[in-house]
Amino acid sequence: MDKTRKDIGPSGTEVDSETEEVKSSSVPELEQLRQQLEAKELEAKQNYDRFVRQVAELENLKKRMAREKGEAVRYGNETLIRDLLPVLDNLERAVEHAKGGGNGKPLVDGVEMVLRSLLEVLNKYGVTQISAMGEAFDPEKHEAIAQVESDDHEPNTVVAEHHKGYYLLDRLLRPSLVSVSKNRETKKKKEDERAG
Secondary structure, three states, X not given: OOOOOEEEOOOXXXXXXXXXXXXXHHHHHXXXXXXXXXXXXXXXXXXXXXXXXXXXXXXXXXXXXXXXHHHHHHXXXXXXXXXXXXXXXXXXXXXXXXXXXXXXXXXXXXXXXXXXXXXXXXXXXXXXXXXXXXXXOOOOOEEEEEEEEOOOXXXXXXXXXXXXXXXXXXXXXXXXXXXXXXXXXXHHHHHHHHHO
């Protein structure tokens, strides 16, 4: 015997009561799923809005960083130049003072003063001079342009400095341009080499 109960529906047809119970119980569940879907759609929209804002903020940050970097490169030497202005002032004073006449000593004194102040400013920024005179030739910091025969100096000793070299902290900015000593060649050595 069939245990399913049959009821008469509103249209007068028989309706399976179990199916009706499932339908009636699924309505609240369906409503609950709709609410969950709406909540998730709202959350997704909020997340998308947050994402769009973050992308915009990142783009703005990139633009700001590029602008600041450009300004840093453009005005990076501002402090150095500001510190060099007094040196320029001293040089102008020395020239004005030298125009007043005299034996040239005021000009020499003024230029020496300017040189000292310029070296002080450069030293403040980590620029140091390379000492070369009387030292052994070092290709890491010296550039030889000539060899000079000398009995007074050991071979490969710096005997003349044509321009000074400089370091910026531990990096070589410019090597010293030097002349280096070599032994005098005797006439006998030259004759031996020609004969050999």
